[in-house]
Amino acid sequence: MDEGPLKNKLASCSENEIKPTAWSIGHRGGGTLQFPEETYESIMAGTRMGAGIQECDVTFTKDKSLVCRHDQCDLHTTTNVVAIPALNAKCTVPFKPAANSSPATATCCTSDFTLAELKTLCSKMDASNPLATTPAAYLTGTPGYRTDLYARTCSPILTLDEYISLVDDLGLQFTPELKTPRVPMPFPPGSNYTQAAYAQQMIDTFKAAKIKPERVWIQSFLYDDLLYWLKAEPKFAKQAVLLDESGDEAGTFPSAVANLTNYAKAGVKYIAPPLPYLVTVGKDSKSIVPSVYATTAKKLGLKIITWSLERSGWLNDESHGGYYYESIGGVTNNDGDVFNLLHVLAQEVGVVGVFSDWSATVSYYANCFGL
Known part of the structure; x- marks a missing residue:
């Protein structure tokens, strides 16, 4: 300073x-x-x-329960949802790997899932890897000024x-x-x-x-x-x-x-x-x-x-x-x-x-x- x-x-x-x-x-x-x-x-x-x-960004699930998410459709970057095949398939846009110069894509919303389904997810740092060819790789990409050190345990929504x-x-x-x-x-x-x-x-x-x-x-x-x-x-x-x-x-x-x-x-x-x-x-x-x-x-x-x-x-x-x-x-x-x-x-x-x-x-x- x-x-x-x-x-x-x-x-x-x-x-x-x-x-x-x-x-x-x-x-x-x-x-x-x-x-x-x-x-x-x-x-x-x-x-x-x-x-x-303290803040809770409030949105709703498929069965109209209220949960804390910054965006109704951010689950693909803030949780491990794309790495769970049965749930990824229910996403508005399921994970699609990067290919032919097109980035990896996914759109997963709280309104795609019931509360019980959301409770099986683990929270992660808000990030994604647009070059990913696998769901696991897509879950990476945390900026260097943040850290994944404390995101290694499964914290539920x-x-x-x-x-x-x-x-x-x-x-x-x-x-x-x-x-x-x-x-x-x-x-x-x-x-x-x-x-x-x-x-x-x-x-x-x-x-x-x-x-x-x-x-x-x-x-x-x-x-x-x-x-x-x-x-x-x-x-x-x-x-x-x-x-x-x-x-x-x-x-x-x-x-x-x-x-x-x-x-x-x-x-x-x-x-x-x-x-x-x-x-x-x-x-x-x-x-x-x-x-x-x-x-x-x-x-x-x-x-x-x-x-x-x-x-x-x-x-x-x-x-x-x-x-x-x-x-x-x-x-x-x-x-x-x-x-x-x-x-x-x-x-x-x-x-x-x-x-x-x-x-x-x-x-x-x-x-x-x-x-």
Whole structure:
């Protein structure tokens, strides 16, 4: 990290006891940099690193049970499903080896399987090998800045009920994200399992577990889900979080900023864009400053959460952090710059929480600055 007041302040906290903080949110558990995501192990790692809120990305199975998966159709990269012939055959797109310059392919969704079938799978680091000619080879490909060291035991997929029980026992807060379905709704076609029924099922699961709404930060990328909760579940909707990636495509960022006004008028209280939406390079071409998105959200009274720290590779290579640092890549040149970003997010943007794949970084900063 570059020498300066921030480095000195952070160094002064090196012997402090790190306590859990709600400013540190465990992304997919918070230990995802080294442990398979959405698992008991990732949640426990993130918790030990101070995450005060834990995430479960919620999706549904063929028999409409709710489970924790970051994407409804990521089983082929996050579990060993393609290596189990009987289950691979049930995938939306079963494993097909690389051949004739075409990459290996597979698409396996939670909705392809019953809960009982999913419980036979083992979680793995999210990766695949596009050059694979066998299922075993397809399961490799973990990036060099991550590791398979702690993925050698069979960690089962968690149900939403199991996640709730675990996080409740740990005394932490919850942030379940209702994943956008990758299959047509209602599911199956003609049934009564509509998007609204799915959104309600997630809330009902927390009610059945007797979890108070103030401990739960429900999330979705679908604006219609927020509108449904605001009307049907106002107590839970007080902390409902609208995840926003509407400015990703070329030319769409101005409209993403403009849409903030509509969200605020509708009663949305929390907005959660990715890191690069909130910061930009200052006029001096050296500093990190709040973006127009950040300043607009604050003027509208929207509280801001952001994602996801420690999801990038090295910050000192040619990528300069990739997507999550693209708005400040020109001033990102060493791994210590993660704290420069956090400092602006905390002190100038005023975010109320940060998702992270390795909770220690956010927790350390939050504890050092009393957040």
